[in-house]
Amino acid sequence: MKVAALSLPVILGFGFFPFGDNNGGELSGQGDRGKINRGLTRLSGQNHYFWLPNKRVPMKKHNFSAGPCILAPEVLQQASQAILNFDDLDLSLIEISHRSKNFVAVMEEAQALTRELLHVPEDYEVLFLQGGASLQFVMVPFNLMQLEGGKAAYLNTGSWASKALKEGVRLGEAVEVASSKDQNFNYIPKGFGIPEDADYFHFTSNNTIFGTSVREVPLTEVPVVCDMSSDIFSRQFPLTDYDLIYAGAQKIWGRLALLW
Ligand SMILES: Cc1ncc(COP(=O)(O)O)c(C=O)c1O
Numbered sequence: 001m002k003v004a005a006l007s008l009p010v011i012l013g014f015g016f017f018p019f020g021d022n023n024g025g026e027l028s029g030q031g032d033r034g035k036i037n038r039g040l041t042r043l044s045g046q047n048h049y050f051w052l053p054n055k056r057v058p059m060k061k062h063n064f065s066a067g068p069c070i071l072a073p074e075v076l077q078q079a080s081q082a083i084l085n086f087d088d089l090d091l092s093l094i095e096i097s098h099r100s101k102n103f104v105a106v107m108e109e110a111q112a113l114t115r116e117l118l119h120v121p122e123d124y125e126v127l128f129l130q131g132g133a134s135l136q137f138v139m140v141p142f143n144l145m146q147l148e149g150g151k152a153a154y155l156n157t158g159s160w161a162s163k164a165l166k167e168g169v170r171l172g173e174a175v176e177v178a179s180s181k182d183q184n185f186n187y188i189p190k191g192f193g194i195p196e197d198a199d200y201f202h203f204t205s206n207n208t209i210f211g212t213s214v215r216e217v218p219l220t221e222v223p224v225v226c227d228m229s230s231d232i233f234s235r236q237f238p239l240t241d242y243d244l245i246y247a248g249a250q251k252i253w254g255r256l257a258l259l260w
Pocket of ligand 1: 131132135160204206207208209227229230249250251
């Protein structure tokens with residue numbers, strides 16, 4: 001079965017993650033006007049707002065760091081309304097049953113939007129999972145590596161790719177087919193081979209910390225698995241080149257997985 005696994009807490013369609021202390025609270029301060037702090041900077045010369053019920057709230061800063069993404073004001077407005085009173089139920093979205101028709105409709109819309117945006121073919125499943133992308137570093141070998149004599153191929157192009165490899169090694173023979181660690185991950189290795197008897201080949205499409213990207217999926221007959229945490233939805237790509245993709249929610253489209 002082909003799978004596009006989107007690791008996020010509960011809801012995608014609404015970008016529904018209003019809680020939590022974003023980057024240790026640095027986004028909320030008034031006192032650091034104009035300061036660029038860990039990639040956070042104030043929007044200058046433009047009026048950006050988001051809306052709470054009956055209230056226009058100026059958006060003071062934009063986050064250019066590799067951490068959680070900035071969500072569109074409309075998303076925050078819809079999410080905050082859903083937290084207060086969802087679907088005119090006089091209940092919050094997080095106070096109703098996850099089996100209720102109102103909540104199921106949210107999930108179905110999230111599924112449909114994901115399928116539409118990523119052009120997900122019929123024979124691929126879309127899963128919403130808890131635990132973030134790091135949990136998939138473990139779940140991928142657990143699910144795809146043979147129990148006896150399991151083998152997987154990993155392309156090591158950055159710290160997240162290294163972490164994925166580290167988890168693969170715990171469960172079987174995880175082979176590092178190529179690495180750019182020798183030059184602090186400032187390039188993407190080319191011309192490497194992928195063992196034909198590997199249960200899968202794993203790579204990271206965008207190396208968040210080092211700023212390099214794998215532009216072409218290496219040609220191989222073995223199932224291709226990709227961590228797309230920091231570039232999913234940033235470009236169109238043929239999903240049929242992959243057998244499984246996964247992505248933590250917080251980079252591009254939602255809130256930190258573990259806050260829920
Ligand atoms: C490429 C990549 N993979 C994995 C992760 C880890 O994601 P999570 O925090 O959801 O475990 C990140 C960043 O957080 C990332 O940028």
